[in-house]
Amino acid sequence: MKFGTALSFVCVGISLLLVTKMRKGKIALGHIGLPILGLIIIMFLSVNTTSVIIGTNLSLTMLFEDSPISTINTISPSRPSLGALVNFTIIVIALMLMLTDFARWRKLVRGIGITVGMIGGIALAGYAFNLHFLYWDFENVSNAMALHTGILFLIAGISLILIGNDKNNPVITGSHQIKTRLISLFLTISIIPIIFLGIITYILIRDFEVIRPFGYGFAIISIIATITAGFFVYVITMQIVRPITNLRDTALAITNGNFDVKAETSTVDEIGQLSKTFNGMIDSIKMATALQLETEKLKQVDKDKEEFAAMVSHELKTPLIPISGYAELFLDGSLGNITEIQREKMQVMYENSIRLTTLIQDILDARKIELKRLNLDIQVESIKEIAKRCIDIFRPIAESKGIRLVDETQDIAIKCDPDRILQVLNNVVSNAMKFVPAQDGTISINSRNDKDEVMISIKDNGIGIPKSKQDDLFKKFYQVDKSLTRKSGGTGLGLAISRGIIEAHGGKIWVESEENQGAAVHFTIQKGNGK
Structure with missing residues (x-):
């Protein structure tokens, strides 16, 4: 060889x-x-x-x-x-x-x-x-x-x-x-x-x-x-x-916007591993781009829904205003005398028109809160003035049921949108009136200074709320007792809207209750300067 x-x-x-x-x-x-x-x-x-x-x-x-x-x-x-x-x-x-x-x-x-x-x-x-x-x-x-x-x-x-x-x-x-x-x-x-x-x-x-x-x-x-x-x-x-x-x-x-390309992965060295990682990055970018497009579409859908809801609410509220207005004129005798049967029917028409107007407004408010687009007109106002307005609204209904409304608030200035805080008080008091006993019910509103905040509490002597249901109390459309709600009306949006309003003010809202021992709803609002 x-x-x-x-x-x-x-x-x-x-x-x-x-x-x-x-x-x-x-x-x-x-x-x-x-x-x-x-x-x-x-x-x-x-x-x-x-x-x-x-x-x-x-x-x-x-x-x-x-x-x-x-x-x-x-x-x-x-x-x-x-x-x-x-x-x-x-x-x-x-x-x-x-x-x-x-x-x-x-x-x-x-x-x-x-x-x-x-x-x-x-x-x-x-x-x-x-x-x-x-x-x-x-x-x-x-x-x-x-x-x-x-x-x-x-x-x-x-x-x-x-x-x-x-x-x-x-x-x-x-x-x-x-x-x-x-x-x-x-x-x-x-x-x-x-x-x-x-x-x-x-x-x-x-x-x-x-x-x-x-x-x-x-x-x-x-x-x-x-x-x-x-x-x-x-x-x-x-x-x-x-x-x-x-x-x-x-x-x-990829720089030119072509995300359909793929790097060759025929080798098994460091460059091959880098190519596989690079392809994974391309897939992630494509997914992120697709997700962004879907997000934009969803945002547009939300915008369209909001515009549609605003349009529908406007079209619904527009005829309700003259209906409730004329019904009120008939009831107070401004348009002449009416019979008792006519008065009874007109009262039903008036109350349901007001109820429908409130329902439409609640739906709009819930949607605004969900989109974080709730507009607030921040002012410095006394909590006692706002509580007085709330009690004046519910006094006729409360007196007819034998329910006592008590104002225990102090003349403390708070920084808030007065109409929205009044809406919170109305929602909580309206909810409490459904569950306090007739002829012996009591609902009180009080306030307390707490450093830079003011804590407002609405307490009642109603049937209370079970511990197991308190965590869901501020969810949309949640109702503690649907049988009572069906009798007295309500959509389950009141407390959810109240939470959105308070959180928009930078405060917090919570409930304390024992079954058969009444309930207390507390919320905090920033203290204002002045009074």
Whole structure:
């Protein structure tokens, strides 16, 4: 076996060992060693083939000869085995494919293993049946493949087949590829040419005169070695540059507003991981953009609903105003005398028109509070004045039911929208009147100074509120006792609106109650300057 062929088989064996290590997760050495070993094999094949083409013996075997180099170089070299050239070339291709992306090229690696094994097996069959052409013995074209060479190729082919067939234990390329590729790039550029030039220098030192008749041969071999090294450098460089370029192009497309692009994730190195992360970011941006569009649509829907509600409320309230107004004129006798039956019917019409007007206003207020668009006309007003107005409103109804209304407030100035605070008091007192006993009910309004705030409390001696229902008391449309509400009316919006009004003032509202022991609703309002 020639020295170059033997050393090539050593490189193949070491490469397969490194592949085995990579299958166990030890990837760094494989990324550095496989390109170098493959390059060495290709260089040996190039030197051997070129020496045949130019008719000179420049094989590395001369390093171990004792005869003068000038004598050795006059010997015409034998032609290399065609089968060996093909096998070594495709073995190097298989090693590079495993290095780049084993999962993608696994079947091709297996096919190369089959090819290598078949070429070696055919040579062995030629020896077994004494058929020269089967072991690649073609006159003036290819020397016969040695028996031991065929055996080694058969072993190498079987090894590649086993590697390509193993799905459960693939070659791990890992996340260190960029670093190791750069190391391979450096070694390819520096170490291999240095070794080659060192060999040529050694030959020249032994017999300087040999360079004269074979100068062109050395030049051609140097060019081939440079081209081979340059090819490896190009391949390794493109493996690094191409995914980065693709990632850049993807980023530019996104900058231009194209969110349908995706970065290539064919590699499994750091750039491949970055590409996957980048694609995830694109998906997140698309989701955020879609969510933003949906949010804008919902905002427009809310705006349309608000405008529709305002329009409907205006159209509903407009006819209710003259209806309630004329009914009131009939009831107070301004439009002449009416019979008792007419008065009774007119009273029903008047009360229901007022109730419908209040209901429409409550719905509008609840919607404004939900959208945080409740307008407040902040003034400094005495809580006692507001409480007096509330009691004056409910006094006729309370007296008719035998319910006592008590004003225990102090003349304390608060900073508020007086009409809205009156609305809160009305809602709470109206709610309390439904649950206090007739002829013996009491509802009181009192106030108390508390640093920079004033706490207002509305207390009653009604049936109280169970603890289990107190947390839901200020929710929209919630009613503690629906049977009582159906008898006395109500939508369940009063306390929810009251909470929205108080929170819009920067205060808080809560309830304290024991079942069958009455209830107390408290809220706080900022103290004003003045009274």
